[in-house]
Amino acid sequence: xxxxxxxxxxxxxxxxxxxxxxxxxxxxxxxxxxxxxxxxxxxxxxxxxxxxxxxxxxxxxxxxxxxxxxxxxxxxxxxxxxxxxxxxxxxxxxxxxxxxxxxxxxxxxxxxxxxxxxxxxxxxxxxxxxxxxxxxxxxxxxxxxxxxxxxxxxxxxxxxxxxxxxxxxxxxxxxxxxxxxxxxxxxxxxxxxxxxxxxxxxxxxxxxxxxxxxxxxxxxxxxxxxxxxxxxx
Amino acid sequence: xxxxxxxxxxxxxxxxxxxxxxxxxxxxxxxxxxxxxxxxxxxxxxxxxxxxxxxxxxxxxxxxxxxxxxxxxxxxxxxxxxxxxxxxxxxxxxxxxxxxxxxxxxxxxxxxxxxxxxxxxxxxxxxxxxxxxxxxxxxxxxxxxxxxxxxxxxxxxxxxxxxxxxxxxxxxxxxxxxxxxxxxxxxxxxxxxxxxxxxxxxxxxxxxxxxxxxxxxxxxxxxxxxxxxxxxxxxxxxxxxxxxxxxxxxxxxxxxxxxxxxxxxxxxxxxxxxxxxxxxxxxxx
Numbered sequence: 001x002x003x004x005x006x007x008x009x010x011x012x013x014x015x016x017x018x019x020x021x022x023x024x025x026x027x028x029x030x031x032x033x034x035x036x037x038x039x040x041x042x043x044x045x046x047x048x049x050x051x052x053x054x055x056x057x058x059x060x061x062x063x064x065x066x067x068x069x070x071x072x073x074x075x076x077x078x079x080x081x082x083x084x085x086x087x088x089x090x091x092x093x094x095x096x097x098x099x100x101x102x103x104x105x106x107x108x109x110x111x112x113x114x115x116x117x118x119x120x121x122x123x124x125x126x127x128x129x130x131x132x133x134x135x136x137x138x139x140x141x142x143x144x145x146x147x148x149x150x151x152x153x154x155x156x157x158x159x160x161x162x163x164x165x166x167x168x169x170x171x172x173x174x175x176x177x178x179x180x181x182x183x184x185x186x187x188x189x190x191x192x193x194x195x196x197x198x199x200x201x202x203x204x205x206x207x208x209x210x211x212x213x214x215x216x217x218x219x220x221x222x223x224x225x226x227x228x229x230x231x232x233x
Numbered sequence: 234x235x236x237x238x239x240x241x242x243x244x245x246x247x248x249x250x251x252x253x254x255x256x257x258x259x260x261x262x263x264x265x266x267x268x269x270x271x272x273x274x275x276x277x278x279x280x281x282x283x284x285x286x287x288x289x290x291x292x293x294x295x296x297x298x299x300x301x302x303x304x305x306x307x308x309x310x311x312x313x314x315x316x317x318x319x320x321x322x323x324x325x326x327x328x329x330x331x332x333x334x335x336x337x338x339x340x341x342x343x344x345x346x347x348x349x350x351x352x353x354x355x356x357x358x359x360x361x362x363x364x365x366x367x368x369x370x371x372x373x374x375x376x377x378x379x380x381x382x383x384x385x386x387x388x389x390x391x392x393x394x395x396x397x398x399x400x401x402x403x404x405x406x407x408x409x410x411x412x413x414x415x416x417x418x419x420x421x422x423x424x425x426x427x428x429x430x431x432x433x434x435x436x437x438x439x440x441x442x443x444x445x446x447x448x449x450x451x452x453x454x455x456x457x458x459x460x461x462x463x464x465x466x467x468x469x470x471x472x473x474x475x476x477x478x479x480x481x482x483x484x485x486x487x488x489x490x491x492x493x494x495x496x497x498x499x500x501x502x503x504x505x506x507x508x509x510x511x512x513x514x515x516x517x518x
Binding site for chain 1: 234238239246432434435438439440442443445448
């Protein structure tokens with residue numbers, strides 16, 4: 001903590017937050033306002049689960065958090081960097097700290113399962129030995145050892161999802177954005193994903209989980225929101 | 234896997250995934266460069282031929298009758314001092330008469346020994362750098378001012394035609410070079426665009442993981458560089474093979490030196506890399 005922060009509490013607080021959405025308005029492609037005056041704070045180690053029906057704007061929110069879409073007004077500060085301005089360097093640096101799972105975060109079709117999982121580490125320039133060690137761990141943890149050399153087109157929906165989880169975890173990314181975590185999973189995988197979410201929630205990492213169906217298991221260190229009236233409640 | 238390892242692996246995978254497209258690209262580029270190489274050789278050969286013809290050009294400076302023989306040495310010195318003149322040989326009336334006899338096979342001036350009407354002259358060889366129409370005309374004017382009454386002749390019409398032909402060859406070469414440059418960029422960019430199009434979804438996902446445009450585009454840039462450089466080298470390979478098999482005895486064919494060929498291949502490779510970026514750019518937005 002800097003001396004300035006000790007003298008003047010509050011200064012530099014935004015740097016402590018993983019996500020700060022301040023009076024954010026988001027429009028869809030048709031120009032309709034989907035969110036108005038949106039506010040959200042996510043501190044390190046805490047997670048949020050946002051529930052909303054289909055078409056409520058969950059995907060738009062993910063697009064804004066990953067810099068894929070510009071907001072109409074307000075500001076989005078992530079990891080202390082304002083990404084509302086669309087500055088490419090800031091967005092790229094933030095994306096490297098995010099592990100994504102779900103619809104928006106597909107796998108690279110031309111790369112094998114192994115390459116897809118280790119891609120965040122390749123991009124961030126991690127040493128090869130570290131990559132290999134963590135890859136082995138991820139393949140084992142998500143039961144993907146036999147699928148390591150296969151390509152995404154040959155995976156089942158559950159396997160595809162497991163590869164996304166492995167990729168989102170391999171770099172110890174501090175923030176996970178998960179779009180519909182349990183969609184299309186069988187009961188065994190469903191249980192496994194819930195265990196994974198609990199594990200992440202207590203690990204000190206943070207999550208933003210967007211789901212259309214409420215998660216029955218209560219996740220520790222987690223705040224719950226509902227999308228209603230173009231805002232989070 | 235380091236970033237560099239990934240980029241290299243991905244480059245060769247691109248070629249492996251679309252071997253037909255890569256082969257078509259190599260073949261079309263090889264033909265284009267072969268055409269360019271042939272023109273390059275033809276222009277170098279014609280340039281050499283032109284230079285050898287130019288070196289034959291002489292300037293004849295006919296002295297006025299009233300100029301005393303005692304002044305010949307001064308005129309000779311004055312000619313040699315001109316920067317444009319390489320050598321100046323004096324042709325006396327007697328030498329001129331011998332030359333005339335040699336040309337027609339009979340001495341036409343028998344009986345006119347004391348009144349030889351042939352003029353005294355100097356035959357000047359010109360420095361290669363000044364063998365242009367403009368320089369020759371300037372030299373002629375200068376000499377006529379320095380030695381009043383002189384009459385100066387050189388193959389002006391031939392030089393004019395030779396210069397316009399040379400200029401035409403240069404213009405055709407430039408147009409051809411630009412056309413081949415454009416065709417190379419378009420052909421290479423188009424084949425890379427086809428490969429990139431099939432992978433656009435993957436680009437989006439990689440950029441969502443924080444990959445920069447350079448990282449995503451680099452395999453395509455390297456591929457453009459390699460394919461174009463290989464095509465250029467293949468074009469030269471075909472020509473060199475032909476050089477060994479076919480021998481011209483009538484005239485000497487001038488080939489570029491190895492350094493020039495290597496530099497040309499590298500420049501073509503860079504052009505290919507630019508084409509690669511053009512091909513992939515659309516999908517990086």
